[in-house]
Structure formats: C-alpha cells, structure tokens
Amino acid sequence: MKFLSSLLVLAGSAEAALRFGCATLSIQRIDPLVQPGHVPSAHLHQIVGGNAFNASMDPKDGDIADRATCTSCTFSEDFSNYWTAVMFFKHSNGSYKRVPIMQNGALPNGINGGMTVYYTQQDFSSNGNQKITAFKPGFRMLVGSSAATSKQGKGLKFVCLADKGTRFPELDDFPTSPCKGGIMTVHHFPACWDGKNLDSPDHQSHMYNTVNDAFQNSGPCPSSHPVRVPQVAYETLWDTTQFNSMWPSGGANPFVLSYGDNQGYGTHADYVFGWKGDALQRAMDSSCMFTACENGRPLKSQAVAQMNKCQVKSQVGENIDGWLPNLPGMEGM
Template sequence: MQWATLAAAATALLVEQAAAQGNMLRFACSQLVVERTDPLVNPGMKYTPHLHQIVGGDAFNVTMDPSQDIAQLSKCTSCSFVQDKSNYWTAVMFFKHKNGSYIRVPQVGNGGPQGKLINDGGLDIYYIPSGKVTAFKKGFRMLAGNAGNTDPSKVVKSRICHRCWTSSNEDKFVGGAPCDNSDTVDIPADPKCKMIRQTIIFPTCWDGKNLDSPDHQSHMAYGQGSGANGGGSCPSTHPVKVPQIMYELMWNVTNFADKNMWPTDGSKPFVYSMNIGGSAAHGDYVFGWEGDSLQKAMDNGCNLNNACPKAGLTTQQPAQYNACKKKQQAVEDVDGWLKEMPLGSKAIKA
C-alpha cells in the first residue's frame, strides 16, 4: 500500500512538472445540452439511439455541415477558453435501481494536482502535445470508442478506462496516471467508490489528408505511446502528429452506495445510455477553435486553463461558460427517475 501511495505521488509530481513546463491545455467544459442527437454518427436524426451530453459551442446542431466554420457560427461556448467553439460529447451514465428505473448519475468538476476545475455537468478537456504537433483543421472530426461494444477485451485499457475514486473529495488525487493498472475497462461496481472517473484518450496520428472517414476513425491512428503521454511515434500510414485529446469525467456515485438499491437480477448498477457498460464508452469530437488559435497555443506552450496572450487565448469565469446553454432539439425530459432507458420512444417518468 505504501508503494502504491509513493507511486501515485510520483506520478502526480510528474504531471505537475509537465504542466509547469507548459506542455498541455487542461480546461473545463460545462453541459451545453443533454439530448438524443449525434451529428457525427446520425446526422439529421432526432431521437438517436442513445442519449448524449454535449459541451462546447452553441452552433451545435442536428446536422453540422463540415464546410461551415462553427467557430464563426457560435455565439457562446460552454468551455472556459473563449476561442474554443469545438463540440465534444459522450454518452450519459445512469444508475439502475433494483425496481428497474433509471436516473442520471450527477457529475462534478475534477481536482487533482493541476488544480480544481468547475463544471456544470460536462467534462474536462486536455490537449497534450508531444514535441511539434499540427493542430486540427476546420471541418475535422473523429470518434474514439465503440458505442455498441459489449466485450471489454476489445478495448485497449490505456485508451478508455474507469477508476474507482474512493475519496468523497474530487480534489484528493487517487491513484496514478490515467488508464494505468489501477483502472478498469468496466465501470466499477463497488460501494466503496464515491466517484467514478471516466477517461477517453483519442488517437494522435492523422493521415494528413482526410478530415473525416466513413467510420470517423480510420483517418486517425494511435501512436506507439501508451496512455496520456502526448502519443508516441506515428505509423507511415498516419504520419502527422496532432495534439492528444483526452476527456475526463467525474461521475458522483456517492448517493448510490447502498447495495440494497442495486439490481438483484445480476445486471450492473451503472451503465451508459446505450444500456451497456464501460466497454461501450466513447467520445465524439468536432473541431471548432477560432482561426489558428489552437496551433498558436501548441506552439507557444499555453498552459492548463490560463489565459495565453501569445496565442490570443482568453478565458471565461465559470458563471459565463456555465450560462452557455442550448435548448433541446430532440425534446424530452431526461431528468429524475425514468421508467426505462430512453432508447426508442421518448423518456417516460417512473
């Protein structure tokens, strides 16, 4: 146990040193809207197969034309950097009660060695460079993970993972680097967990040609590196190194620690909105930084969630980015206890 504690402290110190050297952005994005839309996988469709939480610029729409500059179309962003009008979205985690009803698991911002981030739902975003990187271009989009996967062995744990956070205070660092041996592909089901940290790490190698691909993945590849290290050497098929994007979500499961509430039929207490566990965790990304601001941020060592005059980056206070909201386009009440998971017809209250 002592060695584990020392290892965690050493890892935290390394991350702090990396941040101090100015080689990553880390910032908060609050929920813009929670709804069943997905312009990447199901463009033009309302009431898509599962529920998403979306963050970022308010130009987000059911159908997003990649030829349009969403940075120019957005009037606000729910992310702390004013210049970031990108959209990021993930599935929503639900708790399943033994009576068969479901409720969304609440979220909190993350603490840790780089300081506390404040979110109204949503997630924390990292852009981690490894040496010289090329920023994404207007119209770029990608997907990490597989929303239909039910086999944990098909997931590389160093890319998509979950951690049982045994502290009720998200500021208290628990464990080592993201997606290490203390993490699991499956969503932890342990009453000791006060929170569950979900991590999604995107690939860092681009083919240099295609802004998207039919599966939203094959134009990208993972490098030889592992985990949140900025990515390793790129294969010849995907030679262009881009910033490593990482999503970090803190699901607060404290109110669901009583196992008397848990299903007795052998099903899991925590699932994503596809009604599948951690093997189906996934993240979507649509680039929307203003002009060349992201490239300048990478070139000038802009750091964490701090304003960066060299790159023209300015920041908002939480009250400002929390206020950036969008009305549901697929209108349904997804708050409170639901009779069943909203997968087909509209959500039904329990």
C-alpha cells in the same frame, strides 16, 4: 501531397499542454457524427463546447467557429464540441435514474457538470518538445464504439474514485463495488492523422492510435498517418455516491451507459474541431501548460459564470430526469 510534405518539414517544436473545464452545454439525444440529422438519435449524450451544436453540423455549412456565439469551455476561442454517452443507475426494480456530473477538483469551483478536456503532446506531467499540428476547420473524429462487447484497446477507461483527485488504477470496465468518490470515465483520442482527410466514413480511419494508458507518451506515428496532432482526452466525473446504498445483493454492477451497456466496453466519445482562427496552433507552439495558458498567455479565457451561461436547448423535448421506466430511446430494455 504538397500540403502533407509541408507539415512534415516544419521546424521548431511544440511545448504546450492544455487542461481546461467545459460546463454542460446540453444533454439530449442528438449525434451529428453517427446519426446526422436524426432527431432524436438512438441514445442520450452529454455535450460541451460551442453553441453551434445541432443535429446535422454538415461541414458544408461552414466553420462552426464562425457560427457559434458562445462556448461552455474555459477558452473563449474554443467553439469545438465534445460529447459522450450519459451514465445511468439501474435500480433493482428496473427503473433508471441519470447520474449527476460533477466537476474535476483541479478546476475552478462552480462549473456546471461538463467535463475536463486535454490537448497534450507528451504526457500528464510534461509538455514535451515535439512539433504538433493543430486540427483544421471541418475536422472531426470518434473514438470507441457503442457496439463493442469486449475491450477495445488502450485509452478508454474507468476510474473508481476515492476522491476527485484519484487517477489510478484505470479499469477497462465498470468498477465491481461502490466507489467512495464516484466514477470517472476517460477517453483518449488517437493523435496521428493521415494529413489529408478531415473525416472518414467511420470517423476513425483518418486517424491512427498509438495512445498508451494513463497519459503516457504516445508512440511514434506510422507512415500512413504521419502528422502528429494534439492528444485529445476527456475526463467526466459521475457522482455515483448517492446510489452506493442501493447496490444490488451479490455485487452486480448497477450502472449502465445510455445505450444500455452495463459492462462499459462500448464507451465512446466524439469530437468536432471549432477553435477560432489559429488559436489552437498558437497554443501548441507556445511553452504554456494548463492554467498558465489562460488570460491571453496565449489563449483568451472566460469566467465560470460565462461558461455556465452558454447552453443549447433540447431539440428532442423528452424527460431525462427522475426515475424513468426505460433509458431514453431504449424502450423495452
């Protein structure tokens, strides 16, 4: 408890808000949180971040920031891993095709797929003035559940894009008509930590969710989880436009997530911390916001070509492209 008490009495305030791009590191069926060591895992994921990513990623193996040699993210000191389920289009003939990923319009051009990652402490337009405690080596968490069949709560959303700048309205499930600019999936993680456990058996209980929708300021942390950590969020933009002319008659949603979910309630995301040294804490203690945090102010950053170059080969070796008779790992669905 001495460690926890010291966190709660730290003076000063945090002002930083990070928003940055990460290119696709790999798309494959491994999941070191939910199915560690399984090759392949049950369903397909898109992964970004450091190249220490593998099927087990046991914390006992050491800090991934010390084992990674490159990262697909903007900040070259961030070897964390971030991953989500992949989106597919289901044709009326029963075949499936993976939906391409496109970059956020607010990011530099040329990023290979991937996602936009946020570490905020207040909301989308303000970096606030709270004390934010960075995650520790070995920290990991999961938001959402692939088994969910109804709305899970705030922070897990879909946006029907008119263009890449569309942010509202946020929907609990898949759009019910073709979207002119594609579909964005949004995952907001809990921002209250118990201050003791770097993980928990369900990868969720060590965290408490006070998140509000649409990057609104999160509520206060409860006494059970009193440590305010960065508000992590992912945005993934799926280029569904090539399928708009193929919508089935009657308007039924033709998109599914890689574990067979055509409603979207089971949308989920995973996070493993891997920032080098005190880089994330330095950022959270600074007054920078978004691109103003780059180029050593206070974080080291890298060019898009370097981000795209960092990749991890598939350990599974299965075909995930073209028209497929089944979702990968979901034969018979």
